[in-house]
Amino acid sequence: MINGNLKATYAADERMVDNRYKQFFVYGMAVLCALMPFAANNYIILVAAQMGIMLIAVVGVNVVIGYTGLLSLGHAAFLAIGAYSIPILHGAMGTLGLPEGIMPFLAIPGAVLISALLGIIVGLPSLRVKGLYLAVATLSANFIVIFLIELKAVSPWTGGVQGINTPDANLLGWELDTQREMFALIAAMAFVTILAVQNLFRTRVGRAFIAIRERDYSAEILGISLLRYKLMSFAISAACCGLAGALFAYFYARILPEQFELALSLQLVAALIVGGMGRIMGPIFGVIIIVTVPEALKFSFGMVAGGSADVAAFRAPLQEIVFGLLIILFLMFEPLGITQIVDRGFRAINRWPFARG
Amino acid sequence: MKLNRRAFLATTTAASATLGAPALLRAQPTEYVFGASLPLTGPFATAGQLVAPAFGLAQRLINEEGGIAGTPIRFVTEDSGYIPANALANYQRALATEGDAMVAYFGDSTGFMKLVAPELIGDQARLMGSTSFASELANPEVNPYQYLAGPTYEDQFDILLRNIKDEGGSTVAFIFSNTEFGRDPLEHGKRRADELGIEVVLEEATRAQGADIPTHVTKLAQSGAEYCILQGYVTGVWPQLIGGARQFGLPTKFMGTFWGMEKIIADRVTAEAGPFLDGYRGVMPYRYSYDLENAPRYQTFAAISKEMFAGTPLEHYMPTWTIQTMCAIELAITALRMTAEKDLPLTAENTAESLSGISDFDMGGYFGGPITMDNNKIGTGRVYQYATDSGLFTPTSDWFTV
Numbered sequence: 001m002i003n004g005n006l007k008a009t010y011a012a013d014e015r016m017v018d019n020r021y022k023q024f025f026v027y028g029m030a031v032l033c034a035l036m037p038f039a040a041n042n043y044i045i046l047v048a049a050q051m052g053i054m055l056i057a058v059v060g061v062n063v064v065i066g067y068t069g070l071l072s073l074g075h076a077a078f079l080a081i082g083a084y085s086i087p088i089l090h091g092a093m094g095t096l097g098l099p100e101g102i103m104p105f106l107a108i109p110g111a112v113l114i115s116a117l118l119g120i121i122v123g124l125p126s127l128r129v130k131g132l133y134l135a136v137a138t139l140s141a142n143f144i145v146i147f148l149i150e151l152k153a154v155s156p157w158t159g160g161v162q163g164i165n166t167p168d169a170n171l172l173g174w175e176l177d178t179q180r181e182m183f184a185l186i187a188a189m190a191f192v193t194i195l196a197v198q199n200l201f202r203t204r205v206g207r208a209f210i211a212i213r214e215r216d217y218s219a220e221i222l223g224i225s226l227l228r229y230k231l232m233s234f235a236i237s238a239a240c241c242g243l244a245g246a247l248f249a250y251f252y253a254r255i256l257p258e259q260f261e262l263a264l265s266l267q268l269v270a271a272l273i274v275g276g277m278g279r280i281m282g283p284i285f286g287v288i289i290i291v292t293v294p295e296a297l298k299f300s301f302g303m304v305a306g307g308s309a310d311v312a313a314f315r316a317p318l319q320e321i322v323f324g325l326l327i328i329l330f331l332m333f334e335p336l337g338i339t340q341i342v343d344r345g346f347r348a349i350n351r352w353p354f355a356r357g
Numbered sequence: 358m359k360l361n362r363r364a365f366l367a368t369t370t371a372a373s374a375t376l377g378a379p380a381l382l383r384a385q386p387t388e389y390v391f392g393a394s395l396p397l398t399g400p401f402a403t404a405g406q407l408v409a410p411a412f413g414l415a416q417r418l419i420n421e422e423g424g425i426a427g428t429p430i431r432f433v434t435e436d437s438g439y440i441p442a443n444a445l446a447n448y449q450r451a452l453a454t455e456g457d458a459m460v461a462y463f464g465d466s467t468g469f470m471k472l473v474a475p476e477l478i479g480d481q482a483r484l485m486g487s488t489s490f491a492s493e494l495a496n497p498e499v500n501p502y503q504y505l506a507g508p509t510y511e512d513q514f515d516i517l518l519r520n521i522k523d524e525g526g527s528t529v530a531f532i533f534s535n536t537e538f539g540r541d542p543l544e545h546g547k548r549r550a551d552e553l554g555i556e557v558v559l560e561e562a563t564r565a566q567g568a569d570i571p572t573h574v575t576k577l578a579q580s581g582a583e584y585c586i587l588q589g590y591v592t593g594v595w596p597q598l599i600g601g602a603r604q605f606g607l608p609t610k611f612m613g614t615f616w617g618m619e620k621i622i623a624d625r626v627t628a629e630a631g632p633f634l635d636g637y638r639g640v641m642p643y644r645y646s647y648d649l650e651n652a653p654r655y656q657t658f659a660a661i662s663k664e665m666f667a668g669t670p671l672e673h674y675m676p677t678w679t680i681q682t683m684c685a686i687e688l689a690i691t692a693l694r695m696t697a698e699k700d701l702p703l704t705a706e707n708t709a710e711s712l713s714g715i716s717d718f719d720m721g722g723y724f725g726g727p728i729t730m731d732n733n734k735i736g737t738g739r740v741y742q743y744a745t746d747s748g749l750f751t752p753t754s755d756w757f758t759v
Binding site: 041042043046047050150160161162165179252254258263298308313316319320 | 474
């Protein structure tokens with residue numbers, strides 16, 4: 001944590017954004033996100049929206065891995081369920097004759113709820129196994145969900161292996177049919193999710209999650225029901241991923257099963273590890289690194305080496321190697337993630353000139 | 358100086374002309390850009406790395422021929438890792454950095470083409486070819502800017518089934534990877550087989566990589582199929598399936614579609630595992646690069662390749678995957694040139710209209726004869742057979758048009 005911040009009142013201590021660095025970052029990001037739909041080009045909007053969707057998902061992963069200490073490698077399944085719920089629920093509501101303008105208000109909570117229910121089912125093994133065993137158990141969820149989506153029997157609803165076109169979000173007549181408009185919704189939902197999850201850990205429930213992470217037997221002796229809170233942790237985590245999936249479906253015009261395979265689950269966990277587990281800024285820093293570094297590498301390598309295919313054939317694998325090395329270096333020199341590096345920097349600034357960090 | 362109405366008009370006209378001139382100049386870029394995403398890493402890196410040199414060859418050839426109405430073209434390629442969302446990001450990055458100078462794009466997968474299709478609206482749209490032969494893309498009403506540089510997978514199944522019928526075959530098995538690519542032509546294939554009086558005795562899905570070969574071969578043996586069409590594979594699974602069937606002693610005749618017809622892969626399999634691919638057949642929309650007779654374009658490729666790719670496997674042979682890319686590029690360039698000749702701006706709408714107007718056009722030897730874009734595809738191909746002793750695919754049928 002960043003120390004050296006004077007808090008003279010209880011109210012100041014209770015504030016969620018409780019120091020000037022956080023204020024600068026949060027308000028700065030809010031202003032940036034508000035301006036981006038008007039100023040940024042389509043490519044920036046695309047990358048920012050991808051970051052927003054991933055951020056919501058990683059915040060969810062952080063709940064179960066970072067705060068509750070339950071290792072899960074199957075969270076792409078929850079994104080898939082959230083995403084596929086959108087066209088299915090829209091189809092069902094269309095059959096009932098509901099107006100399009102209210103569909104997202106029902107479809108998004110519906111997708112979140114379905115994902116949360118699946119989260120409870122996937123979380124059941126966490127009552128008997130933990131660590132790597134739990135990781136393997138959750139991993140299977142990813143394969144099972146993708147297998148079910150691709151089944152021919154359900155292909156009229158999911159599109160099977162060929163994928164399915166997704167509807168545009170229509171908010172009371174405002175049709176979000178451009179990526180720019182969708183970005184506004186994604187950014188708003190990302191802010192709401194982060195604030196909600198941050199607030200969760202100021203409540204009894206959040207503290208129970210942390211107690212389970214520190215030592216589940218001790219937590220049980222203290223009266224925390226492992227059954228209830230572990231499943232609740234999975235449900236909340238899956239709900240966040242379901243929300244990310246729902247936004248994913250609205251953002252892209254088509255969803256394919258291959259977009260939700262194991263690689264996505266690993267990417268979510270990698271973002272959390274790089275950013276810092278069990279810290280609210282962890283997912284933010286992690287997503288910034290995981291999404292922007294490959295893009296920046298592509299851009300910078302392209303600028304230096306040119307865009308010809310012959311050069312691209314060499315620099316593409318090189319980019320992958322550089323990205324992999326960066327991740328390894330992060331983990332070697334700061335296993336607690338970028339949050340820790342940033343904290344150390346701000347501590348040093350706060351204490352300067354009396355101490356260095 | 359007193360400013361009267363006449364002087365005011367003259368001054369403002371001159372000022373507008375001066376200020377407006379750069380805008381006019383911007384509208385005529387000094388070079389056009391052809392963007393591309395290729396799977397240079399990931400599961401199809403082998404194909405991407407083989408196709409990549411085609412862009413250098415295409416850039417040289419097209420610019421030597423005068424580019425597009427005298428303006429040179431530059432190819433900008435980026436890796437996608439065969440992930441549709443990455444390819445979409447590549448496309449939008451190219452749009453942002455190259456702007457109106459980018460006049461066409463080459464996509465790396467069916468997934469990308471489907472993902473990007475709804476985004477191709479207004480100034481975000483570009484004429485777009487790809488590696489895909491997905492049947493769904495050959496629909497100008499839904500995807501007006503996307504085209505196929507050959508027949509759809511459904512057309513390819515048509516050609517193979519007609520060939521089976523011509524040979525008097527009565528039973529066929531469909532073995533396919535459990536992917537969109539593998540499943541694409543199945544329903545159509547079953548309908549067509551039924552129409553032709555051929556019984557489909559087995560439909561077997563396999564994993565795209567690392568399939569359980571003995572199980573699939575056993576099922577094939579139990580089905581008793583005379584012919585087996587393999588769909589949805591590139592470098593792996595199909596040779597192992599054929600090898601497994603031969604070890605099992607099955608007399609089944611195996612056939613493949615475009616992505617399973619590459620000589621480099623067949624040669625490699627023969628060198629490493631023996632001559633069991635002898636007699637393997639499949640449909641190919643294009644001539645092989647060594648079929649130079651009456652193919653002036655291929656002769657040009659051969660001359661340039663000898664110089665550009667000296668000392669590499671591409672010096673004497675252009676892979677079919679590269680030929681497909683070259684064909685897609687040349688179709689787009691033809692449409693762009695036709696549009697430029699009409700003095701129209703090179704927008705997606707204008708170039709797509711020119712593309713759909715390509716009729717009875719001589720591509721210089723890619724195909725069996727002049728081609729026509731019908732529903733944004735070219736429905737032609739013929740059956741080739743591989744011989745392990747010569748290491749060549751040779752034609753065993755006439756050109757079919759579907």
